[in-house]
Amino acid sequence: MKRSVILGAGACAVAIAVTSCSSEGIYGVPLPGGPDVGDHPMHLTIQFDDVLDLVPQSAVKVDGVPVGRVESIKVAPDGWTADVEVVLDSSVDLAANAVAAIEQTNLLGEKFVQLSEPPEDKDPARLEDGDTISLDRTRHATEIEQVLGALSLLLNGGGVGQLQPIVHELTTALDGREDRVRGLLEQANTLIDGLNQQRDDITRALDGLDTLTTRVNEQNEKIGLILDQLPIAAEVLNEQRPQLTQMLTQLDRLGTVGTDVINRSKNDLIADLLALRPTLKALAESGDDLPNSLAFIPTVPFPDGVEKIALGGSVNLFLTVDLQIGDALSALGVGQGDPVYVPPKFGEPKPIVDPSNPYYNGNGPKPGWPTVSLLPIPPIIPAPTGLRIPGLPGTAPAAGNGGAENGTTDGAAPSPQNPLGGLLEQFGIGGGQ
Template identity: 45%
Template sequence: MRAATILLALALTGCTVADVPLPGGAPDGPAYRVTVEFQDVLDLVPQAAVKVDDVTVGSVEKIWLAGWTARVRIRIGRDVELPANATAAVRQSSLLGEKYVSLARPTTESARGTMTDGDTIPLARTRRSAEVEEVLAALGLLLNGGGLAQLQTINRELGTALDGREASTKDLLHQLDSFVGGLEAQKADLVRAIDALDRLTTRLADQRAVIGSALDALGPGLTVLADQRTQLTGALTALGELGAVGTRVVNATRDDLLASLRALQPTLQQLASAGDNLPRSLDFLLSFPFPPGVTGAIVGDYVNLGATADLDAAQILANLLITPPKTVQTGQSGGGRQPTPPGGDDKGNNGGTKPVVPIVPSLPEILPIGCLPVVGPLLPGWVPPQGCTVPPGCALLPPTASAPPGSLRPPGGVVPPGTVFPPGTLLLPGTILTPQCLLPKATGAVDAQRGGVADLLPGGLAP
């Protein structure tokens, strides 16, 4: 009767075993599946746990062999998020515990992406832990004479070598520590240099055929150089002697050369001051005495010429007031004085002074030389001395000031023709001349109106 009861209980138990879940695995619910490749899964079995940070998040569904690689399909809870480049390892819960699959974030690179259903963790990102049998076998090999005798010999010889050299050894260790610290501080630069060297070697490998052809082509050239070694040596020796002769000649003619250069300096300065006036004058010489383009004004046996007269009274008065009246010292000569006009002065003798009519200076000499500093350039903000005037609004602006429209910045600080300052006047390089300092330019325009002087005097020709 007791046996029958036991058999009945076993039968009932066997009927309900299929409905009871086996131990391990992940909680029930939505999940996604990932395939993991291992070199060796040890004794991992289906239904083994899948853990992340020692927390069970899934289970092993299937294990099979694909070639020489073991593949494990695992089931992970849908609420568990893993990076797409996660790593996997077969670990052991304890010394004699069960095996399980451990998933973790990558340690050698930054995490990227998100793992989804159907993804695969390749063999390069998986590993397994050492078995207890492997550890004991290695320990047994070491203890059974595998390496202890060698360690003893090494220890003894090392002690003999360092005996009496403790200070040198200590200094060596300090230097080694500094060296390793320097390498650590320059790790990024070293990695970058290695990467650059890798790219260089890659380029060289891609151009191996070209480099080989170049080396092959260098052979005949090197042969020619070797055959002409004597001639090349003689040429280099002669070149050395030529250098010695040239040095001697330069040293002997140094003073004369410097004197010639100093003599050329005024001429070169005047050429630089002339600017584009020199080529314009050369162009005018080709058609002298008529200006360039005069062929369009030649009609038959006469030439149509026109002139524009600026009869602005204000401008005339300004020009007259710029230069003070000059006086003539009578009874004396020399020193740049003007001669006494014929007939003497109003008193009938030559012993007094007489003011003469103010002379309107020519355009390039509107501002007399006596009004300018004798030494040194004009500085920004320069104000003419008493008795010297410039047109209203004419000023010297510093190089950093905003240049007004129509202003002039003389090149090299040398005033060119066409301003109220004499040509060649030195300014601080970069100084700006306001538009009021510029003289009106002659346009040379022809209005093609015919008439005489009688038509011009009343007020000009009507267009």
């Protein structure tokens, strides 16, 4: 009876232990004294390429302070990485791009997961429940076993014994040349730094070279045809070498003469351009007046578009003509005095004038000179005696003289008259002699 009670009690204890541990075994039992994650913890998934010997219930720390624990570790769907499920206190405040690392408390201590802010480019968003820290933001520390294994490989057949002659030869080669080697290293550093600054340009140049190579490869047939025709072209150029040499010689002479002409005429050309400046400025200020006037010249005295108002084969024309010769002569400068020189705004103050110019240096007309008639005046012919011409002055008999019948006056011959006097009076010049 006593033995049956003992067996029953043992079976109950085993059942309770298995039930409490569930399928996770002993790893499902929280460690005493672990961090408190609260009633509403934050669950995260962290991807590692190697979890070393990290186990569930290991600590999760931020800045060395425990804030959570590892819940489970399982193989990722890709079969090469591990997914670590961790639970944290909801008060943990980290950037959404936080980083994770598997570290060790000391040389032979336990492993834990360290969470920290990224060293640069912090995301303004915050880490939330259900987020995943991807593989590119995780790492693991180097284990002491790896360090000791590498050191053992180096010491046992790693070629350490061959370092002595290498170091000796380097010492011999650098003896007395330290400054030159230092300068060489500094120049190499400058060169590498310059290349690093121009790496974008170098990349673009390589991309352009790749594009050029692709296009050249597409035109292989055309390039081959050109290369086949190059010998013929070279032969033609060789036959025409004397003519080409002569052409280049003449071109050199032309360049020399042209340079000399430009050097000699430079000042005159500048003066001409400066003198043209007022004229060109006035032309520019005239606006559309000059083009409109030029359009009127071919159809003078009719304006452009006269065909629109022509009726049949005729058109009415109304002209206002000023036949006052005195006004015309005044407009030409007759009786206006000597010309007055106005110096130009640009260029030399006094232009070079031909001395043979009749209006230069006082050679022009003088004030008080007799006026020279511009029209030939016919000779003055006395009127016939006794001839009466109506409207012609000097042919009518004098009033109160009985000789009116024979056309003479008493005791005096008639004064000679200009036959164009009346006509000249009509033009405003005046009649008489």
